[in-house]
Amino acid sequence: MTHVQATGHAPVTRAVLEFRLHLGVGLTLLAVLLAGPEQLSSPIMALLLAQGLVAIHRGPRLNRPDDLTPWRHVRNASWFFVVSSLVRVVREVGGLPDSLELLPDLLTVPAYLLVGLCFMIMLRQRRADDDDSARVDALLLGLSTAFLTWTFLIAPHLADGLSGSRLVNAMFPVFDVTILVLAARLMLSRGVRQPALWMMVLACGALFTGDLLYCLREALGVGGIPQRLVDTSLMLMFVLLTAAALHPSMRTLTEPQQGVTRDLSRGRIALIGAMVIFPVGLTVLMPPVSMVSNLIRAALCLAVVLTVLLRVIRSNNSRARAERISRRRVTHDTLTELPTRELLTETVTLWADRAAAERLEISLLFLDLDRFKMINDNWGHRVGDELLRAVADRLTQQVRAEDVVSRIGGDEFVVALAGPPSERLGEQLAERLIAEFNRPFSLSIGDVVTSVSIGVAKSAGDVHALDLIRDADTSMYKAKSNGRNMYALFDASMRNQVQDRVRLEQALRGAVGRGELAAHFQPIIDLASGELDGFEALMRWHSPELGHVSPVQFIPIAEETGMIEEMGSWLLRESVRQLAEWTARRGPDARPLHVSVNVAVRQLRDGSLVRLVDDALRDHGLAPSALWLEITESGVMEDLETALLTLDALRAMGVTLCVDDFGTGYSSLSYLHRLPVGIVKIDRSFISGVGENGAKEPIVRAVLAMTRAMGHRVVAEGVETEAQRDWLRDQGCDLVQGWLYSKADLPANLTAWIDRAPALSEA
Incomplete structure (x- = not known):
């Protein structure tokens, strides 16, 4: 109880x-x-x-x-x-x-x-009325009981004629049967x-x-x-x-009851059987009495049989309805009511069967909303769901009646259409949709604009439906890598790229645990004194299967899959450990060094980064000022408010924050002044032409002046010539790094830098 x-x-x-x-x-x-x-x-x-x-x-x-x-x-x-x-x-x-x-x-x-x-x-x-089976079974019980009551009670009682007492006494069995039917419905309902x-x-x-x-x-x-x-x-x-x-x-x-439909129990089956057998059997076996009595018995017996037939029909219809509902749940998305991948696959397969005979070209458009996660993070999943429904409505309005718009997961939609190859239906629709997505969506929080990246794949019926979806997905990623808010048409070379990417991703998983990663360090030089100021830590990967893999290849994959969090944590701990070893080797009287470590966007969103930094510094006895954390403008701006919480906590701890690759992201003073940074690193693409009257010298000069006015120090990356070094020194640049001094290398190959005399006027 x-x-x-x-x-x-x-x-x-x-x-x-x-x-x-x-x-x-x-x-x-x-x-x-x-x-x-x-x-x-x-x-x-x-x-x-x-x-x-x-x-x-x-x-x-x-x-x-x-x-x-x-x-x-x-x-x-x-x-x-x-x-x-x-x-x-x-x-x-x-x-x-x-x-x-x-x-x-x-x-x-x-x-x-x-x-x-x-x-x-x-x-x-x-809500027992919602249970048709209970209603029919209760009616069946009532009809059978009414038959028996009429046969053995009412008819014999009224056989000797009607009177007031006989009529009243005959009413009670009728009342009993009625109440019994109501009670049975209450008991038999779910x-x-x-x-x-x-x-x-x-x-x-x-x-x-x-x-x-x-x-x-x-x-x-x-x-x-x-x-x-x-x-x-x-x-x-x-x-x-x-x-x-x-x-x-x-x-x-x-109180309303939310019951579950179950199979008929043995007791209920026996009850239904008895309610059918007794009236029919008695009608056949009992001798006729009077015309009225016989007609009433026959009518009640017929009603019992019809009720059983009604139950069979309702049961069959209910099962068919349940199957339709179950089928729709599988084939249609519950949020948008659009077809799912299963129904999309079935439709494309049917089109493919008749594509060759009718000379049709099947086109699939794979759509992915750009930066949809930002909407969920900023306004919550309720607004995100609201946007997905609005997107579904807009897509449906832009296609023909015979086309199929489906949602296959998250913020991914697929539009399937078929027509003559000469009409370029896929490309035309892709262009129209990109233009349509420039119009804002009216949501409960106001107007929201989101762009879309679209991949287009085509088939004349010779490609399996799932393969065609995969090809459209592949071309969509190509559109994203090309800058988003555009479409890309699939070609065979993309499939090879995807296969290479999958192989790379599989090889990267577990690389930390297998000890395949290595931390390389590149010296950072103080231009004014020529002394070593610190190192930038860079991650390198040597795969037993693939050999040395460029960071340009594996870092984006690590960021997309989330592996960057584990790998970034490893690099941070390893960098702090190495700096502590170098600091002990140089002695307490030497110039303090720092180590600069890149932080991925996912790490900024993870509240554990602050604890990770604190634990690493405490474990190796380093001051927070010895650690520089590099962030990218574009990464921070994807979720500025969340990033600021983490950055402010790190700044309060005493860690130095750097804006990496400045000039390649938003490059806006309105954003830069909001970030609690102390260092700005100018991207190597701006340094390559300085010192030789290059076109980018005014840009670098402006950045140096701007950051100096804001109280930030500047590191110039990619310094490879003495002319670049000298020009930067003349412009008041604080720090430099590049191949003029050293490439990024293993710690064992950098001991000369640690043991070298303080004055480094020349590399």
Whole structure:
């Protein structure tokens, strides 16, 4: 039993205790009523009636259901039942005139109606009407019971003619059957079957039994049925009905139920079989009585058969409907209602079967929203989902009725279309969609603009659907690498590139654990003094399978797959360890050195970067100022607010922050002044022409002036000639690095730099 306490009400355990007490006392009194002395019958019935009235008034107040209406009907029905019982006692002692002989039975009629109304309200509130199988099975039970009741009770009772008493007595089996049907629907419908429900259903069974015994005894004159057996059945009904109000589960009788459809149980199958066999068998075996009786029996038997047929039809339709729903869940996206990859594949396969005969060209457009993650991160997934639905609507509006727009995952959509090769349908649609995505999407947060990268792949029916989707996906990545907000047409060379990329990615996984990575260091020189200022740490990878792999190849893959977080953590710890070793070797009187380590975008978004830096510095006893962390403008701007939280924490720790590759990203003062950086590194592409009256000298001169005004130091990358060095020194550049001094190398090859005299006027 679940013990839950409703807010502001008595504990459930108290209600359960009172329920058990009521049921125990009631069943004990019923046993005495059935088997005890005759003279105790009246007092015991009076006690049972009083106990029931107390229970039906106390139960709803104790348990506080959401809706008291059905329980008010049960309470009023109980009063009618009690008054009817008292009047019946008066009639038996001769206290009623003959004209009022039917009064006790007439007073019972409202009790039946109120109980039936109670069940109807509970059925509606529990949403039992949604369960077609329970409705049909309850109807089948009611028809079969009605057949038996008519055959053995009503028809024989009315055979000797109609009278007021006969008509009233014939009504009770009809009421019983109606209430029994309602109770059966409540029991057979999906949902939780709590003790209160069992009490209600068993009370209906006891009522039917009591009325059946009464009719057999009083109306048909069947001997051997004692009055106390009739009284016990009816009193059992009263005890069970009022006990239902006391149990805490009575609240569930007026609450919506979310049930699960199950296979038919053996008991339910046996019940359905019996309800069909008995009426049909009795109709065949019993001799005819009267024309009216035979017609009614035949009509009821036919209704039973038709109900079984109805159940079969509904069951078949329900199964077919469930299969359609299940099929749609598989073939259609729940968020956008667009077809999924499975339905897309089936459609393209069907088109391919007739492409050659009809000279069709199948085109697939693979669309991926640019920087969709930024929208999710900034405004949440609710807005992201809203955007995806808006994108689905816009795509649907831009295609023909015979085209297929599908969502195959995340922010990826595929449009499939077929037509004559000469019409270039794929390219035309791609161009139109790129233009359409320049229009903002009206969302709940306002207008949002997002571009799209599109890959286009074509087939004359000779390429499998999944391969065609893969080719379109490949060309989409080509469009992204070309700068986004454009489309790319697939060609065979792209497939080889993808295969190479996959092989590279697989080889890269686990490279840290296998010890395949190495940290190389490039010296950074103070231009004014010519002394060694520090090193930039650069990651290198030697694969046993692929040999030396360029960072240009494996770093982007590591960033896309998330492996960069593990690899970046390894590089940071290894760089700090190496700097600590060099610092100890140089001694305490030497110029302090720093090590500069690149930080990936994913690391900035990860809140563990600050702890990683702190742990690494503490483990090796280095001051935070000895560590420079390099960030790229473009990486920071993808999620500026999140990046700033991490950068501010690192700056507060004392770590020096550098903007790497300055000039290749946003290069905006409005962004640069927001970043807590102390160093700006000018990209090597701007340094290559300086010192020789190159076209980029004014740009470098402007950057130097700008950063000096902002209080930042500047590192020039890619210095390869003395002319470049001298020009940069004349312009006031602070630090340089490049092949003029040294390439990035293993620590073992850099010991000369560590042991060299402080003054390094020449490389």
